Amino acid sequence: MPIVNASARRELITATAAIAAAISAYAAAPAYAAAWPEKAIEVVVPYTPGGATDTVTRIVMKKLADRLGQPVIVNNKPGANSTIGTAMVARAKPDGYTFVTVLAAYTVNPHLYKLSYSFDDFQPVSHMADLPLFLFVSKDLPVNSLSELVEYGKKNPEALTYASSGTGSSAHLTGANFGLQAGLKMTHIPYKGSAPILTDLLSNRVSMVFDPILVPMQYVKENKLKVLAVTAAKRWEDEPNIPTMGESGFPGFVMNSWVSLMAPAGTPKDIVERVSTEIAAIVQEADVKKLFNDAGFVPVGGSSAELTELIKKDTAMYGEIVRKAGIKLE
Template identity: 80%
Template sequence: MKTTAFVAMALGSLLTVTASLPAHAAWPEKSIEVVVPYTPGGATDTVTRVIMKKLSERLGQPVVVANKPGANATIGTAAVARAKPDGYTFVTVLAAHTINPHLYKLSYSFDDFEPVSHMADLPLFLFINKDIPANTLAELIAYGKKHPDTLTYASSGAGSSAHMTGANFGLQAGLTMTHIPYKGSAPILTDLLSGQVSMVFDPILVPMQYVKQGRLKAVAITSTKRWDDEPDVPTMDEAGLPGFFMNSWASLLAPAGTPKDIIDRVSKEIAEIAKDPDVQKTFHDAGFVAVGSTPDELDQLIKKDTAMYGDIVKKANIKLN
């Protein structure tokens, strides 16, 4: 009887331990949703779909990309902030994620998310209209100072990273410029080519072909090093604005409370995916740099950029109407 009682007690203890194991021990057991708070076909969507296709293969479960655009990405981001933190919902955010708190009253905060991985960087080139009598950044600044209030800079929307980069350029260069917000990149290019707007900070993919045709000029890049395919275009730092570095980026977040082992697993998988030569080539062809990072590294990037953009918004007195 004693032996029977002991076995029963041991079995009961085993069942208790088994029942206490985390429910996500077999994760993933079903499809995963990654929200892209932007329209399909854009840069953010492209980065996410390339990474998630590879992630799906590595995890053995579908990873579904769901586009939920609106309000400078805050609608889709807010939806994920409210999602169940079970490892089956994530969101891709851009640098605009660290700009929005300074410009909008948000229904969420950074505390509602767990950083997962800094997936990609997106360097911006400074493209200017061909008729502006400047071929270098120094000449552009000199022209802007000689003709105050005449230079304009475009962006794909108020509060975008291109808006902030242009505003910071004005601050650092001592220029008074006018911001012209657009809805999307296509009308920007049309007006830049025709001279309706002076300049734009934009990814390489579309405008560079017009530089090759002599219809635009590329005077600098915002990253810490030159783009391999365009070695003659200097960095902003090299061209005369020391320390000017303002890449846009794409990163993955999860709802706060998502189990750490799931966060770490996804982060490690993305870091490996970022090393894939096919992924690197696809990103490079689209103007991106594949990164892959730890959650802590992404957390530091978010904190750094939040402080930087807050400073720009304050100094440039940027307000949204």
């Protein structure tokens, strides 16, 4: 029998113990990456069917289902500026089978609502897309640029009104921020939906709205509305003549709405990373990019960590706007 000295014996025992511990840990760890998903996945959209958020979610989830080999069921649970459906997912089991789509309003709501959930109840997954907003104004308003709009507003105090789909919406906060930065006193007019906004904008009953490009742009092409700027960091590729807010005298004015995917806190990290990686690839597929573009969206993708930083940034930004503008639920 070979003789093993004391030093070699200690090294052998240490190595054996380390291997045994590794095997034990591997056996005890849940095999999410190998087994998941074993059944259908639910994605809650806390908005009505057929809207922009719903459209983006369904485009991406159809592709995700193909990649994962399991159905991804999109359920609409609208109400209370998205807080009803979002709260449902906050209470869901964090097993990788329930997700929720959130907009930039997710970072506004804590400043306006008493919520039954907090950011700590969620795990950011993927920043799917941005939704740039465009400043559309009534054709009868005697302005053709952002500088002319500011000049008109200062010469006609309290004459300007701006529409939104409701208190706390992206259009509301963007309009409020524009008023603050321009030094204008404007009146906010909340509506229930986009259709009545367009009706009143076309008939000059409201001065302006920050809105996605999809529907109002057709009226610009018919000379029934005017568009002055886009809130994105760069110009819209299909409409390169529309300047950004930054180019129009408001440096750093970037206030996109956005669509992101979240999971209940505690959802396994490997599942979060898998979904994030798949979505990052999906939104860059040619057909998805075209569908997004046709709906007014810009594909983003990105990691859970990047989405976490976006949420922190926008929460601070919107909180400051709400405070400075004195915004309260009506």
